[in-house]
Amino acid sequence: MDASLSDDEMETQITVEADQYIPYAMDEVAIDFEVQGLNEKNPERVEVLLAACRRDNVEMREEALRLGGIKTKIVDIEAFAMERACELIEGQLELPDEDPVLAVVDIGATKTTLNVISRGKTVYTREQLFGGRQLTDEIQRRYGLTPEEAEKAKCRGGLPDDYEPEVLDPFRETVVQQVSRSLQFFYSSSQFNDVDAIALVGGSASIVGMAEMIQDKLGIPTRLANPFAGMSLAGRVDADELASEAPSLMIACGLAMRSFD
Template sequence: MSLLRPKKQPLLGIDISSTSVKLVELSQQGANYRVEAYAVEPLPINSVVEKNIADVEGVAATIKRALKKAGTRNKQCALAVASSAVISKNITLPASIKEADMEGQIQIEADQYIPYALEEVNLDFEVLGPTEGNPDTLDVLLVASRSENVEVRVGAADLAGIVPKVVDVESYATENAALLCSEQFPEEGQGKVIAVVDVGATMTGITVLEDGAITYTREQPFGGKLLTEDIMRRYGLSYDEAGLAKKEGQLPENYVPEVLEPFKDNMAQQVHRFLQFYFAASEHQTVDYILLAGGCASIPGIDEMIESRLGMPTGVANPFGRMSIASRVNAQRLGSDAPALMIACGLAMRSFD
């Protein structure tokens, strides 16, 4: 190892969801990672609607509070746009193409697949390598999102006083974090089909990995907000009071059988529906493992219920399972928040690309 090699500046992984800002900072020593800082900070109601930022100032103020809570001085970050706001396409180019000509050729190819003027989109690509079975062509992943999706997130980060170095896609960040959970999978996921189902507050997303690579993504409205609203109606609480009571377990005895169990049943049905969509779009009729992520994955017993209903091995995501944890980080709280931190963790992993 060269002592003169400049040390990479770690990036804060910042996930802006519909109800909160989640922040993770990692460091690396050799092949090992350490959690240096993390925070989860609630957003003002309706400042983000279905992953679209409606109140940039409100989001920026929440990022500032998350930075303070985490106790980090790092000012560089990685952000993500929603998978549903992105068009991705695998294209092939001649293997003989010169690097200088590649960008121009990709612009020409992109024009065929993107339903917007190219000046309205942010475009990126990654060369995946030679096409299987044809060494004369290269596989290239093309990714594009409307510029406004990127600019509004960058604007919120700028207002919060931090510098975005990477703008990723949520499904790719999930893929990064899922690979950290490989010890939970049969045969560490090698040659296996893993469905990562992220059930957040208002949106649920599925990312399917086949042998470690994304083959399918989908998002739909469904999430823990429905449970909070059930608690509000049942017990005459405000939305904030219901959310706090849910988090701290301060609810009457009839909460579990009459409110929580029906929600768990609904969640299991939603996971089943997502998998049916995937089976209809692929040649598979089962998956080797379901990895539950998002805040709702922390509901006690939800993994056992889904495994029993669907007949497929199911577990709760913890991307920090093999990591050491800095002394200032509350390990118990990190463990309970871990399933909701998948995207933020995957973004923080971009520090080590």
């Protein structure tokens, strides 16, 4: 964008021009922007980051907070929240002092997301429709459990002896394949040839043996992320319970680290 534009002028121009980049009607979209700095090749221009999403995605979250008696002040982007939270786990990882490249693998219920962070900034993001629900569904189908019982058994154990070799091992192998595939897409579309470490986050990251299998199969140091490891805890907080849930709370930590300015 033209560096001489005021914020109001830039907002007006972006609103007009954004239509060519966003495949939805503009009245269905929430957009925001932030100036990143002067263009290296042309100091009369500035680089501008444009963020956009379907408006109903924002309204759905606002309504959930409203029902909880909370007023929405900031709507953030998951990748940026994750980027901030990674400041809390750098000391837990085997990263070089100069130009570390960190792969963050977020294994959620229905999707697995790869975020690659270089020099503190997200340089790549990729989502795949695969997550912990596949494991829950297989437990439910094989052992005749309800969804609630299957989820509880997945987290707390107590399943028959054939669970690990027949159900858990194939799921872990599939996770490794998904992570490997995502990394190959990253390497093929960037100037990077490797990553220095993998941080596992998300609700299914804590599955027993997951980090070890990824490290063994891919040869990349892999650790479960715990953003609370360096924090002091109030006496009423169950430290063990928090540690077990920590990988699934990375985005929550990233949101908490954001200012309201």
